[in-house]
Amino acid sequence: xxxxxxxxxxxxxxxxxxxxxxxxxxxxxxxxxxxxxxxxxxxxxxxxxxxxxxxxxxxxxxxxxxxxxxxxxxxxxxxxxxxxxxxxxxxxxxxxxxxxxxxxxxxxxxxx
Amino acid sequence: xxxxxxxxxxxxxxxxxxxxxxxxxxxxxxxxxxxxxxxxxxxxxxxxxxxxxxxxxxxxxxxxxxxxxxxxxxxxxxxxxxxxxxxxxxxxxxxxxxxxxxxxxxxxxxxx
Numbered sequence: 001x002x003x004x005x006x007x008x009x010x011x012x013x014x015x016x017x018x019x020x021x022x023x024x025x026x027x028x029x030x031x032x033x034x035x036x037x038x039x040x041x042x043x044x045x046x047x048x049x050x051x052x053x054x055x056x057x058x059x060x061x062x063x064x065x066x067x068x069x070x071x072x073x074x075x076x077x078x079x080x081x082x083x084x085x086x087x088x089x090x091x092x093x094x095x096x097x098x099x100x101x102x103x104x105x106x107x108x109x110x111x112x
Numbered sequence: 113x114x115x116x117x118x119x120x121x122x123x124x125x126x127x128x129x130x131x132x133x134x135x136x137x138x139x140x141x142x143x144x145x146x147x148x149x150x151x152x153x154x155x156x157x158x159x160x161x162x163x164x165x166x167x168x169x170x171x172x173x174x175x176x177x178x179x180x181x182x183x184x185x186x187x188x189x190x191x192x193x194x195x196x197x198x199x200x201x202x203x204x205x206x207x208x209x210x211x212x213x214x215x216x217x218x219x220x221x222x223x224x
Contacts, residue, residue, distance in 0.1 A: 042116065042200065042213075100157050
């Protein structure tokens with residue numbers, strides 16, 4: 001079945017460590033997105049990529065980095081510079097601008 | 113800038129209709145979406161409406177769009193306990209690269 005796979009589902013890290021969240025899709029979608037979700041807030045866009053080897057900052061990119069070396073993969077690194085990294089992270093993709101986003105099941109990151 | 117607002121909570125009895133409301137500010141919205149999120153999961157697309165439409169019906173779901181008031185609603189007929197979830201409205205807009213702006217989400221609780 002086609003879909004978006006985020007791994008791991010739960011991730012625990014110590015403060016000061018970088019951590020990378022995986023997002024893989026087999027939908028042949030060109031565009032991929034990372035959102036952050038905090039309780040009582042909507043989703044906020046971190047980074048997005050509309051084509052391989054290109055990506056743009058979203059609304060809250062500080063403290064995060066991404067790469068898009070392959071069409072299927074869009075990993076997100078949460079760096080030690082991110083002041084409040086504990087959150088639920090959602091990856092999404094779409095085939096083009098006129099189509100809805102499809103979401104993965106998310107990774108819950110806890111930093112202590 | 114874009115802003116999407118929703119009420120935080122809604123409680124209904126099983127079998128009644130639920131109406132979840134959303135207001136948005138960007139008059140250049142192209143598509144408006146409704147997503148459902150169950151606990152610990154990603155977002156599932158329920159339905160979407162193009163901004164030149166007034167209404168869309170899909171089985172138990174009815175979406176109404178009032179462009180003049182920038183008001184979007186989702187009506188769920190014959191609400192079931194399985195409909196308990198958080199519902200997000202989201203808008204995309206011209207030139208936005210399909211970046212969605214999400215509301216804060218409405219927690220729907222269905223009581224027996």
